[in-house]
């Protein structure tokens with residue numbers, strides 16, 4: 456296993472390029488199952504979850520992989536090696552072949568988003584066999600809303616030996632009102648409805664920017680989706696979708712994490728290709744805490760002079776404050792002036808960073824879904840670990856400001872969602888390295 460060693464206390468200064476969005480890329484790559492013909496995705500982040508998705512797609516009969524550099528693609532691998540780019544493109548090429556309906560447990564257990572193949576497989580094959588994702592570190596995370604909605608389109612489900620088996624003749628349009636604006640559920644249904652007979656309306660749909668990115672991609676392939684960006688999506692089914700080229704949106708959670716990195720170190724960062732609009736709630740909270748922002752074309756400058764002030768945050772579906780930024784903001788609150796509160800409304804049990812931040816000297820009290828964070832003057836480095844992605848990011852942020860060495864263990868969680876975080880943070884002045892973890 457590997458860990459990150461961070462020696463805190465350095466102000467971060469310089470530019471960081473925001474990568475492609477993991478949460479947009481996962482469903483968009485999976486949507487390749489729906490297409491007739493090849494598709495080329497650009498701005499795909501090189502992450503563990505993307506490799507898992509590529510493997511899953513290959514198993515289902517839709518081989519997908521990062522393309523090598525141009526020179527490599529023309530057969531000149533030596534040339535590609537020479538310029539150091541072999542295998543490092545941000546492009547994924549996928550091409551549907553003969554599809555098979557089974558997503559095996561070995562892959563699904565490592566990535567919950569695998570359940571997004573359900574809608575596309577039902578639409579294409581009328582049969583889907585997907586391992587049940589099971590519990591997860593940030594709560595039970597059921598998929599009942601996905602199944603209920605697909606049933607309204609004509610699918611039938613049974614549970615057999617840990618697998619959800621779905622069957623249908625041909626999916627038909629339906630009027631679906633989600634009990635909760637589920638992100639994955641909305642994405643599954645968008646994909647299923649795009650190839651269904653007739654019109655589907657999704658009400659109380661998730662409005663997250665990643666959902667809109669998927670809808671825009673599907674439309675670029677010939678789907679007929681309207682209401683994009685609102686909570687009511689109308690999908691007129693079409694008989695076929697064609698492949699195209701598509702660039703994935705930048706990752707708002709990665710960008711938000713770097714904003715907190717600037718704030719917590721009193722630094723000054725230029726975030727290149729920043730999805731500013733998608734981060735408006737995060738930005739307004741950080742402004743309330745004393746962080747400065749300046750839009751410069753497609754880039755956003757984030758600067759923090761003095762110690763931040765406290766604030767109160769409540770996580771909500773988009774456009775509310777994202778649950779995926781809660782842990783990172785709490786790291787900042789723990790060294791800010793005054794007392795802050797956090798209310799987590801999306802996932803139960805999403806406070807796994809709290810005991811670890813406490814070990815670094817933070818003063819945090821939990822009561823159910825609420826946390827009170829009393830800002831302390833400083834944190835001290837410690838060996839820490841977390842069992843989810845964003846909790847791990849919050850420990851890295853805490854490490855950037857802590858006195859001494861912080862060892863963030865089990866960084867395979869971080870590698871699921873942050874591309875080369877040590878290179879990006881190291882490039883703007885952080886003292887951070889990846890090392891083998893013998894413990």
Ligand code: UD1
Nearest residue numbers: 478568596597598599600601636637638639640779801802
């Ligand atoms: C997606 C994101 C995740 C983010 C979350 C909320 C991806 C790959 N993951 O997760 O990073 O934190 O949105 O913004 O894009 N629920 C049910 N039944 C269902 C579906 C969901 O009860 O069938 C509940 C969940 O347990 C959770 C809430 O609804 O409490 C939100 O889940 P959902 O919006 O579906 O999140 P994901 O798509 O899993």
